[in-house]
Amino acid sequence: MNTNQELTKIERSAAVKKTVRNVILYTLLTLWGLIVLFPFYWMILSSVKSYSAYNSEYIPKFYTLSPTLQNYIDAFTTVNLGRYFLNTFIYTIVTTGLMVIVIVLSAYAFARLQFKGRDFVFTLFLALMMIPNELVIITNFVTITNWGMRNTFQGLILPSVASVFYIYLLRENFAQVPDELYYAAKVDGTRDIKYLFKVMIPICRPTIITIIILKVIECWNSYVWPRLITDDSNYYLVSNGIQEIRENGFGRENIPAMMAAVVVISVPLIIIFLLFHKKIMEGVSRGGTKG
Amino acid sequence: MKVVLEHLTKRFPNRNKGGADVIAVNDFDFEIPDGKLIGLLGPSGCGKSTTLNLISGLQKPSEGKIFFGDLDVTKLEPEHRGVGLVFQNYALYPHLTVEENIMFPLGNLRGKEKMTKQAMQEKALEAAKLVQIDQLMARKPSELSGGQQQRVAIARALVKTPRVLLLDEPLSNLDARLRLQTREELRRIQQETKVTTIFVTHDQEEAMSISDMIVVMSAGLVQQIGKPQDVYDDPKNLFVAKFLGTPPINVFKGFVTGGNLYIGEEAVLEVPGVPDQDVFVGIRPEGFILDPQGPLTLNLSGVEVMGRDITVISKHDFCENVQIRSIISAENTVDTGSSVVRFSLKPYKVHLFAADTEERIYFGSQKPLGNKLQA
Amino acid sequence: MENRSFKGWLYLLPAIAFLGLFMIYPLVDVFVYSFEEGYNSASQRYFGIGLYNYSYVLHDPYFMQAVKNTFILVIITVPVSTILALLISVGLSQIKPLKELYQTVFFLPYVTNTLAVGLVFMILFKKTAYSDGLVNLLINWFGGKSVDFIDGPYWAKMFVLCFYTVWIVMPFKILILTSALASVNQDYYNAARVDGTSKGRIFRKITLPMISPMIFYLVITGFIGAFKAYSDAVALFGTDLNSAGMNTIVGYVYDMLYGNSGGYPSYASAAAIILFAIVLTITVINLSVSRRNVTYK
Numbered sequence: 001m002n003t004n005q006e007l008t009k010i011e012r013s014a015a016v017k018k019t020v021r022n023v024i025l026y027t028l029l030t031l032w033g034l035i036v037l038f039p040f041y042w043m044i045l046s047s048v049k050s051y052s053a054y055n056s057e058y059i060p061k062f063y064t065l066s067p068t069l070q071n072y073i074d075a076f077t078t079v080n081l082g083r084y085f086l087n088t089f090i091y092t093i094v095t096t097g098l099m100v101i102v103i104v105l106s107a108y109a110f111a112r113l114q115f116k117g118r119d120f121v122f123t124l125f126l127a128l129m130m131i132p133n134e135l136v137i138i139t140n141f142v143t144i145t146n147w148g149m150r151n152t153f154q155g156l157i158l159p160s161v162a163s164v165f166y167i168y169l170l171r172e173n174f175a176q177v178p179d180e181l182y183y184a185a186k187v188d189g190t191r192d193i194k195y196l197f198k199v200m201i202p203i204c205r206p207t208i209i210t211i212i213i214l215k216v217i218e219c220w221n222s223y224v225w226p227r228l229i230t231d232d233s234n235y236y237l238v239s240n241g242i243q244e245i246r247e248n249g250f251g252r253e254n255i256p257a258m259m260a261a262v263v264v265i266s267v268p269l270i271i272i273f274l275l276f277h278k279k280i281m282e283g284v285s286r287g288g289t290k291g
Numbered sequence: 292m293k294v295v296l297e298h299l300t301k302r303f304p305n306r307n308k309g310g311a312d313v314i315a316v317n318d319f320d321f322e323i324p325d326g327k328l329i330g331l332l333g334p335s336g337c338g339k340s341t342t343l344n345l346i347s348g349l350q351k352p353s354e355g356k357i358f359f360g361d362l363d364v365t366k367l368e369p370e371h372r373g374v375g376l377v378f379q380n381y382a383l384y385p386h387l388t389v390e391e392n393i394m395f396p397l398g399n400l401r402g403k404e405k406m407t408k409q410a411m412q413e414k415a416l417e418a419a420k421l422v423q424i425d426q427l428m429a430r431k432p433s434e435l436s437g438g439q440q441q442r443v444a445i446a447r448a449l450v451k452t453p454r455v456l457l458l459d460e461p462l463s464n465l466d467a468r469l470r471l472q473t474r475e476e477l478r479r480i481q482q483e484t485k486v487t488t489i490f491v492t493h494d495q496e497e498a499m500s501i502s503d504m505i506v507v508m509s510a511g512l513v514q515q516i517g518k519p520q521d522v523y524d525d526p527k528n529l530f531v532a533k534f535l536g537t538p539p540i541n542v543f544k545g546f547v548t549g550g551n552l553y554i555g556e557e558a559v560l561e562v563p564g565v566p567d568q569d570v571f572v573g574i575r576p577e578g579f580i581l582d583p584q585g586p587l588t589l590n591l592s593g594v595e596v597m598g599r600d601i602t603v604i605s606k607h608d609f610c611e612n613v614q615i616r617s618i619i620s621a622e623n624t625v626d627t628g629s630s631v632v633r634f635s636l637k638p639y640k641v642h643l644f645a646a647d648t649e650e651r652i653y654f655g656s657q658k659p660l661g662n663k664l665q666a
Numbered sequence: 667m668e669n670r671s672f673k674g675w676l677y678l679l680p681a682i683a684f685l686g687l688f689m690i691y692p693l694v695d696v697f698v699y700s701f702e703e704g705y706n707s708a709s710q711r712y713f714g715i716g717l718y719n720y721s722y723v724l725h726d727p728y729f730m731q732a733v734k735n736t737f738i739l740v741i742i743t744v745p746v747s748t749i750l751a752l753l754i755s756v757g758l759s760q761i762k763p764l765k766e767l768y769q770t771v772f773f774l775p776y777v778t779n780t781l782a783v784g785l786v787f788m789i790l791f792k793k794t795a796y797s798d799g800l801v802n803l804l805i806n807w808f809g810g811k812s813v814d815f816i817d818g819p820y821w822a823k824m825f826v827l828c829f830y831t832v833w834i835v836m837p838f839k840i841l842i843l844t845s846a847l848a849s850v851n852q853d854y855y856n857a858a859r860v861d862g863t864s865k866g867r868i869f870r871k872i873t874l875p876m877i878s879p880m881i882f883y884l885v886i887t888g889f890i891g892a893f894k895a896y897s898d899a900v901a902l903f904g905t906d907l908n909s910a911g912m913n914t915i916v917g918y919v920y921d922m923l924y925g926n927s928g929g930y931p932s933y934a935s936a937a938a939i940i941l942f943a944i945v946l947t948i949t950v951i952n953l954s955v956s957r958r959n960v961t962y963k
Contacts, residue, residue: 004363007364007367007371010367011367014368014371021865025760025761029757033768033772035833036775036833037774039787040783042789046786058798060800060803102684103681105680106680110678115671125685128690132894132942134894136693136696138692138696138699138931138938139931142931143691162684221780221781223780223897224896224897228920228923238779238782239779239782240781242785243900246785246904258785259786262782266782269778270777272777280773281770284776285842288842289846370864374860375860382854384854384871384875396861399862399863400862
């Protein structure tokens with residue numbers, strides 16, 4: 001590189017290379033973006049096509065000229081969608097609520113309180129994280145059956161409450177609150193439980209909220225456990241409700257109505273995601289890297 | 292290869308909306324001669340690191356040009372500039388050995404410059420010997436001390452015989468003892484390789500001790516450029532005077548009337564040719580002469596005996612410094628029982644600065660020394 | 667001191683109660699079940715202690731089919747999803763405008779209901795009497811013949827399952843890799859740039875080694891997760907996976923427990939423990955491979 005002309009040539013080819021690279025990048029990224037988004041588009045589109053219009057399309061159309069909300073009405077009337085919704089709602093709220101209580105108390109115990117055997121028990125808990133759900137579900141199924149809790153909310157909720165992973169996450173967060181605050185409070189005569197509510201929880205609120213959101217997502221999408229222990233459709237959640245709809249609902253394969261049901265089921269979580277996407281992604285990322 | 296900076300300016304948009312742009316480097320004009328060691332000196336945030344980034348190409352200037360020799364590299368990407376850069380935290384690839392780290396730049400050569408593995412290893416060994424790290428070639432960076440890591444970083448920067456060698460705060464991560472040793476190393480290496488070298492530091496002692504020329508910067512503006520001794524003896528403004536020198540220059544508030552310099556009530560020096568005005572008076576520690584009839588009276592706090600000389604510590608109402616330090620020959624005796632001590636002043640160690648602009652006011656036989664290096 | 671000890675345990679009580687009842691007890695219980703031969707829930711009887719259950723399961727053709735399906739799924743989806751996620755993450759790290767938008771869109775599948783979206787996939791891929799389906803439309807465009815991916819040949823069904831599984835797991839992997847990439851100190855890239863390193867070389871010699879721990883983490887957890895595949899298959903093919911020939915090991919476990927041929931917790935337990943053993947073995951292999959290959963602490 002001895003002359004300014006050669007330099008200009010290098011500069012120009014570098015600029016061209018950069019542009020080409022950007023074009024390729026954006027194209028590929030957009031391609032995957034479309035692959036991700038397309039099913040949602042199709043979901044919504046199909047849900048507003050009328051039954052006859054949908055079935056008459058030998059070649060599926062990417063648009064519809066006469067959108068209709070009839071499918072949504074069908075979704076709620078011909079199958080028990082409203083009921084599934086309500087069940088899932090109750091299940092999610094109660095399970096998450098119980099979980100919060102359990103993990104706040106235990107994370108606090110592990111992070112702040114001193115008692116004999118604390119570290120040993122914590123290590124034990126950590127070991128529990130390795131146990132796959134598929135193993136324990138078998139016995140839980142038998143247990144719940146023996147207690148006569150099939151097709152009940154208790155049966156759905158109780159085994160789903162405890163999660164070692166969230167205890168671990170929250171404990172890490174609690175442990176980061178400086179010791180000095182605790183000692184200062186102690187010197188002022190604060191009882192442990194008051195410290196928990198007045199100091200720990202407010203400081204760690206972001207993490208708690210993230211955990212709540214993640215648990216809500218988990219509960220809303222839960223399938224295996226509800227399917228195992230409920231065979232009365234009055235107690236179905238949205239996931240196994242969908243399966244029910246697919247196999248028995250809407251008579252002869254009313255796809256648009258099924259799509260309407262699917263849209264309705266997906267909407268709550270998507271709204272939560274759009275509102276809290278930053279928090280959710282941070283929480284999952286932190287949880288993933290700690291694993 | 293000489294490096295020429297022409298009206299180099301770098302602006303950053305203000306983080307607060309509606310604020311003015313931050314000018315990190317402001318109209319920097321300088322021709323760096325080939326083969327010299329230049330120190331960019333200034334407090335943090337003065338723009339020295341940004342200047343280094345502009346020269347390396349990692350950042351692009353808002354205005355101005357950069358030349359390596361006659362080549363206009365202003366728009367050239369760093370990959371093509373042939374610059375060697377030593378980062379403040381060394382940036383050694385942790386998963387490669389010392390030898391592989393040093394060889395890394397050589398692996399990028401293409402076309403007719405492409406080297407065989409053996410040739411690369413030989414060159415790497417050469418560079419390692421230059422910085423005296425050839426015994427540690429098989430180690431990983433995590434197994435080296437800070438000083439050793441830095442030498443690897445230097446070797447890596449030099450192995451491709453760069454046009455310019457840039458170092459960003461090379462000594463600030465080393466402990467004090469190592470710093471002294473390493474800065475001499477830097478000077479030795481630079482003189483052996485004769486590569487035009489620019490390093491950035493906030494430590495004026497460092498810059499003064501090894502540079503051929505220093506550039507003093509503050510808030511994006513170049514304050515003064517010159518040989519270290521020249522800049523020390525002939526500061527152009529109060530900032531430069533205060534920045535250079537250990538112990539720091541003693542700054543007093545004073546005024547000039549009728550050709551005489553007054554500090555407080557005392558006329559301490561004749562300053563012919565200076566119009567009446569308020570001034571800052573900078574007196575170097577070595578500018579005091581112990582004199583029982585001296586014109587300047589200071590309140591004595593104490594005396595530090597250093598063996599080779601004596602430091603008198605005192606106070607004065609009109610002095611900016613918390614303590615005034617005056618260094619006098621050990622042959623003097625100071626009456627420590629007295630509450631005051633009197634001095635007369637060496638005129639060439641007294642610098643006057645206008646109270647409003649802080650620019651230097653020359654008097655008597657003082658003359659500005661060369662500002663740019665005679666090539 | 668005693669007082670404090672007591673209080674600590676008191677706080678732990680709820681957690682211990684739930685975990686003990688629904689995690690620790692079942693763990694022990696499952697092992698017991700697996701050795702109680704031929705335990706039948708209806709009759710509450712079993713005919714001996716021994717390895718009969720394991721033998722039954724291992725000779726059951728449905729189980730072997732499920733194992734085959736699961737293994738194929740694992741072998742295909744783990745490398746594909748990891749490599750794809752890596753490429754996408756690297757791509758994301760190279761752009762600035764719209765990056766957040768892309769990241770958010772890419773994460774969308776994570777919050778959606780697998781069953782619900784699976785239904786959409788089923789519709790897109792299925793060939794019915796009314797229509798060939800959208801995917802077949804695409805295939806026809808490129809000159810191929812229509813295939814029923816849901817009710818058709820085995821390879822087609824496997825394809826959809828793999829495709830859907832990759833679609834589902836990508837968000838998590840992209841997220842993890844993106845944050846791993848972001849955590850690499852920018853100075854390494856600057857140093858390489860100043861040394862004139864090409865982008866490809868930077869990727870191979872610097873980026874990959876520095877994020878190799880994360881990549882291996884994703885591979886290991888990817889394997890574990892893929893072996894447990896179940897709801898993805900149900901989402902596509904319906905609850906009767908055996909008749910679709912697309913059962914997975916986990917599906918087999920649940921079938922033994924509950925489905926039409928169910929009521930045999932002992933067989934389910936044996937199958938589950940076999941699964942656990944497989945996963946453990948593969949994980950150990952993965953860990954020892956990663957120990958040798960992960961070049962950066």
